[in-house]
Amino acid sequence: MPLAPAARPWHHPRMSAAPLHLTIDGHAIEAAPGASLIQAWIGAGLPLETNVGCMGQGVCGACRVLVRRPGERIAQSLLACETRAEDGMQVAFVDHFPARRAHAYDLSAMADSWAALDSLDAVFPEAKHCRHCGGCDAACPKGIEVEKAVNLAVEGKALEAGALFEHCVMCNLCVAACPEHIAPAHLGQFARRMTASLTLRPGDLVLRLREIAQGRQRIDLDACQPAEPPR
Numbered sequence: 001m002p003l004a005p006a007a008r009p010w011h012h013p014r015m016s017a018a019p020l021h022l023t024i025d026g027h028a029i030e031a032a033p034g035a036s037l038i039q040a041w042i043g044a045g046l047p048l049e050t051n052v053g054c055m056g057q058g059v060c061g062a063c064r065v066l067v068r069r070p071g072e073r074i075a076q077s078l079l080a081c082e083t084r085a086e087d088g089m090q091v092a093f094v095d096h097f098p099a100r101r102a103h104a105y106d107l108s109a110m111a112d113s114w115a116a117l118d119s120l121d122a123v124f125p126e127a128k129h130c131r132h133c134g135g136c137d138a139a140c141p142k143g144i145e146v147e148k149a150v151n152l153a154v155e156g157k158a159l160e161a162g163a164l165f166e167h168c169v170m171c172n173l174c175v176a177a178c179p180e181h182i183a184p185a186h187l188g189q190f191a192r193r194m195t196a197s198l199t200l201r202p203g204d205l206v207l208r209l210r211e212i213a214q215g216r217q218r219i220d221l222d223a224c225q226p227a228e229p230p231r
């Protein structure tokens with residue numbers, strides 16, 4: 001549902017600066033200078049029904065867009081919440097692109113870090129077919145060295161590979177770009193999960209769980225219930 005004008009200060013009807021003119025999904029839009037593409041879309045009164053999750057925090061990866069600027073031959077894949085509107089831009093939202101197959105795994109069964117390379121190969125056998133085309137790097141709106149990370153994982157360097165994916169927002173643009181159907185983002189997520197599962201847990205968390213197990217930290221399951229009204 002479109003936001004009320006009062007809730008969209010970036011689109012004041014008496015914009016002080018000259019408005020920008022751009023096209024988003026075929027709609028000719030006027031946007032206030034400084035507005036993000038998401039703000040420009042909402043400000044134009046268009047319904048925001050898909051391609052949105054965190055509403056501009058840059059963490060959910062849902063607002064994938066292809067952007068072509070005037071004079072540029074190649075479109076760039078970006079996140080609409082992190083990209084400012086510019087005059088003459090042509091923008092198209094990109095639908096969610098799931099991996100070709102689900103990668104099922106049981107982290108609790110992976111207890112031996114010496115077998116990390118075998119686990120990676122078993123869950124992501126496609127990864128070793130990387131053809132070093134750089135498509136994933138070009139697609140990533142977060143500037144992640146995806147190709148390098150995939151190949152680190154293939155070498156069994158799960159820790160290093162996972163670290164490179166630290167700022168991944170699971171937009172799946174690298175999944176769409178990969179001609180070998182490696183699903184790089186999911187490989188990165190797996191590397192991070194496996195690393196965490198095989199690493200010593202943080203000391204304060206261990207202590208807290210022990211306190212709970214010993215009954216020294218009471219968990220009040222009714223804590224979120226409304227309190228009894230005073231008599």
Ligand code: SF4
Pocket residue numbers: 061139140141142143144146167168169170171172173174175184185
């Ligand atoms: S690594 Fe892939 S899923 Fe993660 S932000 Fe980059 S393109 Fe998106």
Ligand code: SF4
Pocket residue numbers: 129130131132133134135136137146147150177178179180181182184
């Ligand atoms: S897009 Fe796929 S094949 Fe190409 S470099 Fe990235 S992971 Fe390798």
